[in-house]
Amino acid sequence: MSKHTISITKTTNPKPRPDENNLVFGKYYSDHMFIMDYDAGQGWHDPRVVPYGNISLDPAAKVFHYGQTIFEGLKAYRTDDNRVVLFRPDENWKRLNRSNDRLSIPAVDPEIAFEALCALIDVDREWVPSAPGTSLYIRPYVIATEPQLGVSPSTKYMFMIILCPVGAYYSEGLNPVPIHVESEYVRAVKGGVGNAKTAGNYAASLKAQEGAAALGYSQVLWLDGVHRKYIEEVGSMNVFFKINGTVVTPALNGSILEGITRKSVLQLLRSWNIPVEERELSIDELVEAHRNGKLEEAFGTGTAAVIxxxxxxxxxxxxxxxxxxxxxxxxxxxxxxxxxxxxxxLPDPFGWVVEV
Incomplete structure (x- = not known):
């Protein structure tokens, strides 16, 4: 039972649910969404589940002008016995508040965030798909709403959650993708906002992504912004390389997003007693390992694809x-x-799965 009063207003015009066998990422949205407001001096207030729909913002809202916004991404799954479960949501709320802190946004109480998500999923439970490989993608986010053009943190915010049923990331199996190593543009630098999940990081990546696509490559492998030699991330994923029996992933350095799937993979590998190193890894070392036949595998990790x-x-x-x-x-x-x-x-020896 919720410890917080979350008002629920149900839609009077439910949408037809899409065919579960033809779901694509980010196209369909459930009937409801969650909203909670923040005002300086009052804090976060008025948590509510309402029908999914447009929101109204003043043209001077700070999110439009100074990019003060953060977001998260996680999934809900329908089990074979018809339960709905989440994967490590506590880690998402921790990261959301790390991003909030970096963008000077007030922290959101993780307990309220979790209860809000459960309330929203409960209302839209039928939107959690059951077809093999499908899931309900969850997008929590915060936007600055104060209508004031001074360059300063907003005094007003909205915390929202929307839901999106999605299909299997791989329509034809777990197929390897080709990656372009970006050497002109950079994603982020230490001291910037690279370790925050904020919109500007993704806007900054689009130009390089277009260039990679023009060359026939699916994703971009980012190098560090100072030396242009140390590996950081792949597109919107963390990256791992198996070199001569040891799995190596770039150490978190302030410009790399701390992925929840990354954290889970590291924990899993160590539980299997596979050698793992979190450290600086240069593109030159990677090229040399390939030439010597020691680069055995490589993969990206993230919420959308997992691997x-x-x-x-x-x-x-x-x-x-x-x-x-x-x-x-x-x-x-x-x-x-x-x-x-x-x-x-499969058994969950780590306590990662939480039922809604």
């Missing part, structure tokens, strides 16, 4: 094919284990 195997790297006009362009044994094992835990098809 995205990397079949090739394109760097300075050279294509480095990894594991013959095939999905590696470790990548498959990690993917099968995490998705099995998420859907309660």
């Amino acid at each position: 995205s195997p990397i079949g090739a790297l394109h760097y300075q006009d050279e294509k480095l094919t990894i594991n013959e362009g095939k999905t590696g044994e470790l990548s498959s094992r990690v993917y099968d284990t995490i998705t099995g835990i998420q859907r309660t098809e």
Whole structure:
């Protein structure tokens, strides 16, 4: 039972639910959404579930002009016995508040956020799909709403949650993708907002993403913004490389997002006694490992795909094919284990899964 009073106003015009076998990411939204307001001196107030619809903002709202906004992403899954579960939501609320702090946004009480999400999912429970590989994507976010053009933190905010049923990330199986190593543009630098989940980071990535797509590559591998040599992230995912039996991932350095799937993969690998290193990793070291036949596997990790195997790297006009362009044994094992835990098809020894 909720400890906080969350008002619920149900829609009188429910939408037809989409075909679960033809879901795509970010196209369909459930019947309701959650909203909570913040005013300086009053704090967060008026938590409510309302029908999904447009919101009205003053043209001078600070989010439009100074980008004061953050967001999160997590998923709900329908189990074989018709329960609805979440994967490590406590980690999302921790990261949301780390992002809030970096953007000078007031913290959201994790308890209220969790109760709000449960209330919203309960109202829209029928929107949690059950077809194989499908899930309910959850997007919590905060926007600055004060209508004032001075460059200063807003005194008014909205915290919102919307729900989006999505299909399997891989329509034809767990296939490796080719990645372009970006050497012109940078995503973030230490001391900036690279470790916050904020809109500007993604806007800054689009130009490089377009360039990679024009070359026929699915994603961008970012290098650090100072030396242009140390590996940071792949697109919107963290990245792992298996080099001579050891799994290496870039250490969190202030410009890399602290991924929840990344954290889960590290915990899983260590529980399997697989050697893991979190450290600086240069593109030169990676190229050398490939030339010596020691670069065995590579994969990205994130909420949307869980695991995205990397079949090739394109760097300075050279294509480095990894594991013959095939999905590696470790990548498959990690993917099968995490998705099995998420859907309660495998035991959860870590206590990651929470029922709604």
